[in-house]
Amino acid sequence: MIQTPGVLITALAFVLVIGPLVFVHEMGHYLAGRWFGVHAEAFSIGFGREIAGWTDRRGTRWKLAWLPLGGYVRFAGDMNPASQPGPEWLALPAEERARTFQAKPVWQRAIVVAAGPVVNFVLAVLILAGFALAYGDARTPAVVGEALPGTAATAAGLRAGDRVTALGGREMDTFEDMVRYVKIRAGERVRVDYVRGSRAAAVDATIGTQLQRDRFGNEYRVGLLGIAPTTPVITEVGAFEAPVVAVRRTGQIVGMMVETIGQIVTGRRSVKELGGPLSIAKASGEQLTLGPDAFVFLVALVSINLGFINLLPVPMLDGGHLLFYAIEAVRRKPAPPQLVEWAFRGGLAAVLALMLLVTFNDLSNRGLWQQLAGLIG
Template sequence: MSTVRLDRATTEAEHFVEQFFGGALSVVEYGVAFVLVLSVLVFIHEWGHYYIARRCGVQIESFSIGFGPELFGITDRAGTRWKFCLIPLGGYVKMLGDADPASMPSEAVATMSEEDKSNSFFYKSVGQRSAIVLAGPMANFIFAIAVFFVMFMTVGETFTPARISGVAPDTPAAAAGFESGDVVLAVDGRSIHRFEELQKNIRINAGSEVTITVDRDGRNVNLPVTPAVRVIDDGFGGKGQIGFLGVYGPSAPARVAEIEPDSMEEAAGLQPGDLIVELNGDLVYSASDLNNKIRDKADQPVSLTVLRGVDADVAGPEDAPADAEQVRIVLRPAPYTLGGEAEEGAEPATNTDEAEVVGTLPGIAWAPLPNITRIYSNPFHAAYRAVSETYSIGASTVTAIGQLLTGDRSVKELGGPLKIARISGDVAKQNVLSLLHFMVLLSINLGLINLLPVPVLDGGHLVFYALEALRGKPVSLRMQEYSFRVGLALVLCLMIFATWNDLAQFFGIGA
């Protein structure tokens, strides 16, 4: 009986490895990627502590990547042991007087000589100790800013104007009164310059009301809206939730690139190069806007106003020259039956349980989108954008943490080391830029998590130092010890829970 159970367990383990990582060889690849990514970020974090500690005259006994037994290392001239340890899930800088990686004071602190006191972390001023502790998270943020700074100058970034080219029916955007042609200016007072920024703000605010300010025909309009909650597959066996609004971003202009021979569009008089600017008297801003407007007009006569002979850089009615040749075309959009599955090609997709007949123009191939550009920043603008992007990601992370605490976001979305390993391997297989971007995201998250006011984390130490500054004396060692034990228990429980989430999502437990 035990042999059968062992065989079954072995089979399930092999199935998990095969499905989650893609086989034994991939386990090694993912493991190497995970260790490299985490080791670099941990080194950066601990280097922040190390650098400021040395500047403050603190003697560093060891600089460790990982926990547990040492695998290998070297000792420098200052007596610091630089080492890699067996368990690659963190790291620490052990300073003179530390009893453990959590920087609890050892018994020797009370009997130190004057010379040792001058080199010990625990005899430095509150300001110096705070600076040393804060330096770790700050190093993670500085790393993110530095990577973004280089990327914005050398690789550039996609820039899509924050212009709404269409509004999907029966969506939060439609209910809130958004219109084609609206230009988004701000979300809850935060300036929006790119459509990508609008998307990020909406994704993180699923189910929470936001006020979006748009420019409509030269006047500012505030539109309160609550993004609907969409549950999506996270690609790793689990589910996540994001917000969606129901607007189309800058889309391909409603300019005809090609006409299918002998189609009803050709018979109606449309020609390649025509720019459709009106449907039944309503302005048309893009191909997606037109497709949305004819959706409920299957096999019904519609009147199109097209501009003929205009330059290729004219993308919509707002760009049209006053003397452009206008041609009126009448046709009937062809009926097309949808049913049961999500439509493709538009955001958001609409799920239907019953068949639906929509109007289409199947004989037209639209001109490509001209509005998306790649911009490269000069050093000054790159520095501004790097700080801005780091702040934006950090703010989104803080919002997500708050949603977890209030129950607005499911704790099942928490990922553990297995999920991080999987993502590390996947992005490493793509390209260096994807890997760097993932490392930046992870670095910002690492910095923020360490600032949480939990004893054993940097934020917990800072709370004790703040209390010491207010009271004029340190918090008792016994209180610190008990607090660190509770903090360590909380961190371990969180790691166990996150790892359980990884396993539960893969095996479908509780789904």
């Protein structure tokens, strides 16, 4: 039976995910800027018209806007999206200009910009560390407990007791490593290195495709090699080890993101799998109904996603700013204003195009275009 969260639960869950994560991200920028003496004129959660707000004693306007799809910190001197100094900035009094973002050395500006994504990763690490403390760390050996009938593992001749050492040339330490590798490579042919007894061997196998469906009716196409694990091994994790486990898990999640993007770029995975705000809202509502653990884990995943995307070297994103700061550090002077302006225009166009694509995908996944076709027909 398909269980779908209501609209109110979905909307509430979306706000509970996006609101705090945007706040944490922008707070990273704000605190780093304040540390270096940059005046923040506004701190906004959401875009558009202000719903509520107040001005603190430092002159910063803290506000909540009506469109909860992001947020921003506007520092003094930010008179254009590229944060480039212009005539208006030069016209400021010297004392006021010294408190602007553009007046700071390039390394301080880079830290202020990087602080937002970094804080998102720190939050995710803290959440995953909590899970490691509560539930331990899965370290099941990469040993075949059973080669499931009719699967790639059986076709490749793998047997119970075989220890898989590598898949596609990548070393496998645990069974969980194998699951992560196989899951995003449905239909791909890979080399399986294994040890049987004391003899090393290798065989090629084509990863199968399994269509999974959850209780909400969502369907997922995942890779399946067909290896059942031995008895699962869960190791208790102490307070000092938990952050190490969390950092490792964060790195694994980022690695899967990078590989998935690579598959989309090379055409091995469809762009239709890209989702946007509507997909996040849907997932938020579903995970909230599954309980606090599932919901908090989703928060960690979205936080990693937010940090990762913002570090991409695309103008308009934090990574785009960092790219130009790196160029400035190498050249010992800022990049030409015309180059920066056109780069940011191109970045804005790319971001808008991506938003249109993921929104189209979101609406398509919800059957809107089929419904419209039915109405027209």
